[in-house]
Amino acid sequence: MDHRHLDKKIIADQMQIVNDVAGAWKVQVLYALIELDIFDMLNDQKLTAEEIGSRAHIPLASLERLLNGAVSTGYLRKDQNGYENTPMANQVLVRGKPGYLGNYLKLTARWNRSFGKLGRAVRSNEPVEDANAMADEEYRTLFIKGMIDYAAYRGTDVLNHIDLEDKETLIDIGCGPAVYTEMFARAYPQLRCTAYDLPDALAIARDRIQTQEKGGQDRLEWKPGNYLTDESYGTGFDVVFLSHVLHQESPEDCRRILKKSFHALNPGGVLIIQAMFLSEDGLGSVYTALHDLLALLIFPGGYNYSKQTMIPWLEALDYVNIRSTSMSMHNINSLILADKER
Numbered sequence: 531m532d533h534r535h536l537d538k539k540i541i542a543d544q545m546q547i548v549n550d551v552a553g554a555w556k557v558q559v560l561y562a563l564i565e566l567d568i569f570d571m572l573n574d575q576k577l578t579a580e581e582i583g584s585r586a587h588i589p590l591a592s593l594e595r596l597l598n599g600a601v602s603t604g605y606l607r608k609d610q611n612g613y614e615n616t617p618m619a620n621q622v623l624v625r626g627k628p629g630y631l632g633n634y635l636k637l638t639a640r641w642n643r644s645f646g647k648l649g650r651a652v653r654s655n656e657p658v659e660d661a662n663a664m665a666d667e668e669y670r671t672l673f674i675k676g677m678i679d680y681a682a683y684r685g686t687d688v689l690n691h692i693d694l695e696d697k698e699t700l701i702d703i704g705c706g707p708a709v710y711t712e713m714f715a716r717a718y719p720q721l722r723c724t725a726y727d728l729p730d731a732l733a734i735a736r737d738r739i740q741t742q743e744k745g746g747q748d749r750l751e752w753k754p755g756n757y758l759t760d761e762s763y764g765t766g767f768d769v770v771f772l773s774h775v776l777h778q779e780s781p782e783d784c785r786r787i788l789k790k791s792f793h794a795l796n797p798g799g800v801l802i803i804q805a806m807f808l809s810e811d812g813l814g815s816v817y818t819a820l821h822d823l824l825a826l827l828i829f830p831g832g833y834n835y836s837k838q839t840m841i842p843w844l845e846a847l848d849y850v851n852i853r854s855t856s857m858s859m860h861n862i863n864s865l866i867l868a869d870k871e872r
């Protein structure tokens with residue numbers, strides 16, 4: 531038999547691309563398992579395909595193919611007694627577990643539809659999502675719940691990088707689900723925290739916090755507003771916290787937000803910006819670089835700015851003692867801190 535010689539390097543290069551394609555399909559398996567509540571069903575228990583099918587009212591033939599796909603991709607395990615979650619899936623894909631990412635996954639499933647239009651967005655330098663997408667209640671709820679999952683566990687890392695012992699008042703601008711606002715109120719018993727976001731987003735945050743009993747709620751205030759159109763965010767704050775907000779806005783709007791934040795601060799107060807910063811040459815970790823493309827796809831004017839872009843904006847606005855810190859390895863965010871002179 532005549533065996534053709536295949537160049538191993540070409541095969542390796544092809545496999546890299548084939549694996550990238552498989553990666554995009556793999557996440558679809560994850561989305562389907564979340565959509566069908568299969569991880570919840572397998573929470574700390576093993577079930578047969580028949581048992582899962584009858585609970586979820588899914589035809590056995592297609593279900594078995596999905597379950598086997600999930601075993602092959604590492605989300606489930608299988609033996610002669612049935613299917614079970616892998617330990618990773620049991621920890622972060624089962625509703626209610628610390629570290630749960632199910633709502634974040636549902637949000638990214640929606641964003642992946644936008645990613646399918648990346649070529650169009652690049653050609654036009656315009657987002658492909660309707661600028662008013664947040665006016666849609668279903669999307670807004672998905673967005674805010676996704677933010678909760680994203681921030682709730684790894685977000686607590688922020689506390690390891692700042693000290694607010696001598697601060698009394700904080701405003702969290704574009705607070706989303708107010709995960710951070712609540713975290714600051716709990717961590718610092720002297721701190722009064724104001725959660726500021728669009729009214730509909732704030733309503734979701736409020737509902738979430740009312741159902742929790744973790745302390746600090748009596749020092750939380752709710753301030754509905756629009757950071758673009760409001761002339762002022764108020765005054766008298768020792769801390770302004772801006773987390774994952776500026777990548778949604780154009781440079782002009784960012785500078786306006788930073789100016790109003792300066793006005794909101796007391797002398798001696800501190801501005802804290804949390805973001806996924808690109809490096810000066812536009813590169814970043816895989817997630818940061820792809821998130822910048824997401825900003826292009828869904829936010830008019832949105833951009834994952836670098837620290838080198840943002841720091842001159844702060845200097846021009848008379849912020850002083852501007853410093854930045856990267857967070858732990860598991861947290862791809864960084865912080866910029868800047869003071870208002872006493």
Ligand SMILES: C[S@@+](CC[C@H](N)C(=O)[O-])C[C@H]1O[C@@H](n2cnc3c(N)ncnc32)[C@H](O)[C@@H]1O
Pocket residue numbers: 677681703704705706707708709710726727728731755756757758759772773774775778
């Ligand atoms: C990516 S989320 C970040 C939420 C939160 N700060 C965090 O880090 O988890 C951005 C937030 O900005 C809010 N936002 C968008 N446009 C806004 C505006 N014009 N005024 C106030 N908030 C706005 C959204 O409602 C959303 O909650």
